[in-house]
Amino acid sequence: MVATADALAHLNPSQRRAVEHHCGPLLVVAGAGSGKTRALTFRIFQLIHQHRVAPDNILAVTFTNKAAREMRDRIEKLFADQLAQQETGKPLTALPAAEQTQLRSRVYKQQIKPLWIGTFHSLFARILRYDIDKYQDEQGHQWQRNFSIFDESDVQGLVKEIVLKDLNLDEKKFNPRSVRYAMSNAKNLLRSPTEYLNEATTYRERTIAEVYSEYQKRLAANNGLDFDDLILIPTRLFQQNETILGYWHYQFQHILVDEYQDTNRTQYELIRLLATNGETRKEQWNWQRRSLFAVGDADQSIYSFRMADYKILLDFQRDFGDGLPDATTQTMVKLEENYRSRENILQAANHLIAHNTERIDKVLRPTRGEGERIYLYQADSERDEAQFVLGSILKLRERASDLGWGSFAILYRTNAQSRVLEDAFRGRVPYMIVGGLKFYDRKEIKDAIAYLRLLANPADTVSLLRAINTPRRGIGKATIDNLISAAQQLGVPLWEIISDETSVNTIAGRTAKAVNGFAALIKGYQGKVETSDANYLVRAILEDAGYLDDLKSKGTDEAKTRLENIYELFSAVDDFQREYEDTTLAGFLANASLASDLDNLAEGQEAISLMTLHSAKGLEFPIVFLVGLEQGLFPNVRSLDDPQSLEEERRLCYVGITRAQERLFLSQARQRNLWGSTEPAIPSQFLMELPPELIERNGRAVLPRAAGHMATAEPVTQPADDTPGLNWKVGDRVIHNAFGEGEVILLLGSGRKQNLAINFPAAGRKIIDPRVAQLERIEA
């Protein structure tokens, strides 16, 4: 009890309001570094401990497995500490290690394990393992509970086959990647193939609808689902089946959603259904014993390219809340105190983000000292930039020897930028690329997983085709084509043909022996799936399949690395069995296909982190370098003529700045080598949107105000306010810091929404928001 009171005493009033919230809807607007995870974990603890909610009545949705793991861990600590106080009168950390472990495992069993904490995908995959057989598909497709989850490359393969082979479309016009992207977007907007077709207006869209429809058919034939389906199908199921929805609505009395600004329409609908039981009349909602608790920050919304929509967060008050103005509302709390960064860093962040238009009014209030100024370096080239980063890190470590390598992070806009940095670092300082190639995306791991998926779900033809000739067994294209065509004519999964010796002998001729041998191998292990542990199965089948010997006999460095990765997979299975107390193959597979990074292995390592700004979200580092602040790189070219995406780039910059605790370094190169040719580079407009007095520049760095065009060096103040604009008219001559001189050729919209179409002789025609872009009118 003491622990609880103590813990709550350390919260600020807003955090306290969030944590003590019991029933009803609440939106927590949580700025960067404001103790958001703390609010979430304390609240869950509070619900169970104070309000006696059963842990399995709580659903907490996060966006990454890592966030889920962290929350679990922190709640476990809260309970263990509470229990320690209660039983021994001492805090947990004062107990001997063995007792701590024992206490934590008790807490884990009772309070933590039953909690439904996880990502949308893992939680709803779990629900589908119970209920997918009751789902009525619009096109009559069916799935079984042992479905496979297809990852992006499996899916790309399927789409490619449909586009190029089945429908024989022009690869240039219907690039499989962009078709796949369109389909994913459709799913994230809750559109079935039929609905997508009905809304299609162009030939392209109608064709994509056809691919989409065929794609679903192929997925179902494999008893497979893609990631989007893990959200879409439960949503459909809940829409169509009152009983099932009612069951889960009753199950999840308290729903918490983290990173609410990153939800898409389908996820929103799913949450809405669960919270309201599908009841549309607000007055019928029963908040007596339940709650909906959404946490997020619209200023950190950086995933609209994958259909995340921060307007869902902005609409929370209207959708679920009391809809009252910010000052009086009971259904929104803002966490504005920042415990992470120095004041100078926060001022810069606040100043930058104020240039965006559609926001919930919010600032980050500093709680720590001012700190040093932000350092801006103008480099001659990207190589000079890398040298600057390296030099600065070495210098800082000289001055403060207690700064570990892990204190540094280098953030960039595009992955391609990492190479130059790596070249500068290699052999000199320890570094790691965060994000890069995922463990489960590696070829050898995908091969191994294909074998396992085939054991669990024989209908999974995608995995079958991957495994059948890996390692090479002399089963070639011709044989496989014949087998596939037989399966298609009979309308059965390929495995049905391959597993029948007589059929194989008839169809495969000379290679029949090899195919039958493969079939016998798989059959032997399929018989053991129910009775054997996953860690035995994975080792045994790869050994028996000759996969390990194949790698061993190659002897190249590459093969050695691959072999090491396979061994790493073996220990991942062991870890999984220990952590989740689940030895089934199905359990491991579900976890593996949804796992993103085994990179947390590297967590303890002391190394400089290199990553994209997107990967940096949710992380923090004492010292942050934000590199490549150049127009066209960051903000990215594709956002320059679209005010909406430009705002997203600005949010991305905001996310980058707010990762820094102590010091922030910015850099920009005057020319950059991109795809072989050297291009001159213009400083990013974001640099001009920072308060100049907080920036310290190296001799050469000059803020990019072309002399004479910017009359004043005043900080840019609130360009988004209500000033009616500068009365733009057609024919006005302007100068833009990226596009040069141009002429306004059209006014679009009016008032606050007014945009300008401008013809730039140097850059073509662009549509520009004069409140956002750095635009100067040239007096005639």
Next chain:
DNA sequence: CTCTTTTAAGGTACC
């Protein structure tokens, strides 16, 4: 069926 040469594409990325 496998190895070599050619060609194309390269924004961000969660699960």
Next chain:
DNA sequence: CTTAAAAGAG
């Protein structure tokens, strides 16, 4: 420039 996938040759 670099890497990956596709086509072409043995």
